[in-house]
Amino acid sequence: MSKPFSLEGRIAAISVAAVIVGTSIPFALLYFGMDARLAWAAGLMLALPITLFLLRFVTGPLTRTLGALEGGLLNFRDGDFSVSLATKRGDQLGQLTSLYNEVGEILRRERAHIYQRELLLDTVIQSSPQALLLVDQGDHIIYANSSARHLLNNGKPIQGLTLERLLTSCPDELADAIAKGEDGLFGYSDGDNRQTLHIGNSTFVLNAQKHRLIVIREMTRELTRAEVQVWKKVIRLISHELNNSLAPISSMAHSGKLLIKQPGKEEALEKVFDIIAERCQHLTEFTQGYARFAKLPAPSCETVQWQELIDRIAPLHGFTLQGSLPSRPGYFDPVQIEQALLNLFKNAAEAGSDSSSTELEISVNSQGQLLIVRDRGCGMSEKVLQQALLPFYSTKPQGVGLGLALCREIVDAHGGHLQLHNRPGGGLQITIRLPWSKEFD
Incomplete structure (x- = not known):
C-alpha cells in the first residue's frame, strides 16, 4: 500500500498546481490572440479561486480534526477522559488522533485504578475502630470516618461542620482535649461508663493549605486487657517475694529450734531471730505498699x-x-x-x-x-x-x-x-x- 501524502506534501502539491494553472491559462489565451496584459490578468483571476478551492479541500479536514482535538483536550482539563476521536485518516492528523486516543485510554485506566485504591482505602478507614478527623485550614471538617461520627455526633454526619461547632456536642473533657491539639491520654465519663482515649495529632500541607489529622483511639478495652496481664504479673511478683521471705524464715525457724536444745548458742540464736525479723520487716513493707493501693478508702470530701x-x-x-x-x-x-x-x-x-x-x-x-x-x-x-x-x-x-x-x-x-x-x-x-x-x- 502506498504511503499517503503528508500535510506538507499536499500543500506543496497545491502550490505547484496553482503555479501551473496560473501560467498555463495566460499562454492559452495568448495563443488565441488575447492581449498579453488581459491574458495574464485573466489567468491570475482564474488561478486564485482554484487555489482557494484546493486549499479549502485540504484545510477543511485539518480544521475539523484540530477542533475535535481542542474539544477533547478541554474535556481532559475538566477531568473527562471518556471521549475518543475517529481515526479514519492515515496521515499525520490520523496519527495525532490515534495518539490522543491512546493517552485518553491510559488516563481512563489510571483513573479507574486510583478510584479502586481510594475505594479500598476509604473502606479500610471507615471500618477502622479509630476515629479519624481531617480538618482544613479554615477549621472545617472535610473528612470523618464512621467511628468519628459515632463518637462525636451520635452517628450523624459531621463533614462540613466547623470543629468548634462539633465540639459543643461532646463531653467537656473530650472537647477540651481535641481543642488543645496535643497528643495525650485522658479519660471521661460516658453516662455510667468510664472511657479512656488516646488522641494523636499531625499536620501536613495539602493543596497549599495546612490540614490537621486527628486520630482518637479507644483505649478502654486495651487497658482492661493490659490490666489483666499486669495483675497476673503482680501475682507472680508477690509469689516470688513471699517465697523469698518465707523460705529463709522457715529455714531459720528450724535452725532456731535446733539451737534452743543446745546450751551456749544464745548468740547464734539471736542472729537467727534477727534474720527472721529482717525478712518479716521486708515482707511487711512490700505488702503495705500494695495494700495502700488496693484498700484506698472512699474520699471524705x-x-x-x-x-x-x-x-x-x-x-x-x-x-x-x-x-x-x-x-x-x-x-x-x-x-x-x-x-x-x-x-x-x-x-x-x-x-x-x-x-x-x-x-x-x-x-x-x-x-x-x-x-x-x-x-x-x-x-x-x-x-x-x-x-x-x-x-x-x-x-x-x-x-x-x-x-x-x-x-x-x-x-x-x-x-x-x-x-x-x-x-x-x-x-x-x-x-x-x-x-x-x-x-x-
Missing part, C-alpha cells in the same frame, strides 16, 4: 482552702505556683488530693525536673476544679504514655508502678478525670479535673 493545701504540700516538695489561687474554696478529700499531688511532684523530680521548673496551677469554674501539674522532665514515649496509668507499670528499675495509678484511683474516686500529655519543648503535663459535689453546690 470537705471544704478546703487552697492556701491551706499549698502550705501543707510546700514543705514536703518544692514547686512553683502559677497564677493566683481561686477565692472560691475547693471541695475534696484533702489527704488524698495531697497524696496525689505529692506523687506527681515526686515523679517530676525523678524525670529530671527541678523545683523551679515544676509548676502547679489551680483554677475553678462552674463545672469543677482544675489542678494542673507541669514539669520539664524527659516526658514519655508514645508507648509509655499509653500504659502510664496502669497499676504496677513502671519504667524505673526500682519502681513499683503505683504513683500515677494511685493518682488515677484517687481522681476516679472523686468522680473526676485525669489527663496527661507531653508538653511542647519537653516535659509532661498532668491535668486533674474534680467535679463539685451536689451537697457543696
Whole structure:
C-alpha cells in the first residue's frame, strides 16, 4: 500500500498546481490572440479561486480534526477522559488522533485504578475502630470516618461542620482535649461508663493549605486487657517475694529450734531471730505498699482552702505556683488530693525536673476544679504514655508502678478525670479535673 501524502506534501502539491494553472491559462489565451496584459490578468483571476478551492479541500479536514482535538483536550482539563476521536485518516492528523486516543485510554485506566485504591482505602478507614478527623485550614471538617461520627455526633454526619461547632456536642473533657491539639491520654465519663482515649495529632500541607489529622483511639478495652496481664504479673511478683521471705524464715525457724536444745548458742540464736525479723520487716513493707493501693478508702470530701493545701504540700516538695489561687474554696478529700499531688511532684523530680521548673496551677469554674501539674522532665514515649496509668507499670528499675495509678484511683474516686500529655519543648503535663459535689453546690 502506498504511503499517503503528508500535510506538507499536499500543500506543496497545491502550490505547484496553482503555479501551473496560473501560467498555463495566460499562454492559452495568448495563443488565441488575447492581449498579453488581459491574458495574464485573466489567468491570475482564474488561478486564485482554484487555489482557494484546493486549499479549502485540504484545510477543511485539518480544521475539523484540530477542533475535535481542542474539544477533547478541554474535556481532559475538566477531568473527562471518556471521549475518543475517529481515526479514519492515515496521515499525520490520523496519527495525532490515534495518539490522543491512546493517552485518553491510559488516563481512563489510571483513573479507574486510583478510584479502586481510594475505594479500598476509604473502606479500610471507615471500618477502622479509630476515629479519624481531617480538618482544613479554615477549621472545617472535610473528612470523618464512621467511628468519628459515632463518637462525636451520635452517628450523624459531621463533614462540613466547623470543629468548634462539633465540639459543643461532646463531653467537656473530650472537647477540651481535641481543642488543645496535643497528643495525650485522658479519660471521661460516658453516662455510667468510664472511657479512656488516646488522641494523636499531625499536620501536613495539602493543596497549599495546612490540614490537621486527628486520630482518637479507644483505649478502654486495651487497658482492661493490659490490666489483666499486669495483675497476673503482680501475682507472680508477690509469689516470688513471699517465697523469698518465707523460705529463709522457715529455714531459720528450724535452725532456731535446733539451737534452743543446745546450751551456749544464745548468740547464734539471736542472729537467727534477727534474720527472721529482717525478712518479716521486708515482707511487711512490700505488702503495705500494695495494700495502700488496693484498700484506698472512699474520699471524705470537705471544704478546703487552697492556701491551706499549698502550705501543707510546700514543705514536703518544692514547686512553683502559677497564677493566683481561686477565692472560691475547693471541695475534696484533702489527704488524698495531697497524696496525689505529692506523687506527681515526686515523679517530676525523678524525670529530671527541678523545683523551679515544676509548676502547679489551680483554677475553678462552674463545672469543677482544675489542678494542673507541669514539669520539664524527659516526658514519655508514645508507648509509655499509653500504659502510664496502669497499676504496677513502671519504667524505673526500682519502681513499683503505683504513683500515677494511685493518682488515677484517687481522681476516679472523686468522680473526676485525669489527663496527661507531653508538653511542647519537653516535659509532661498532668491535668486533674474534680467535679463539685451536689451537697457543696
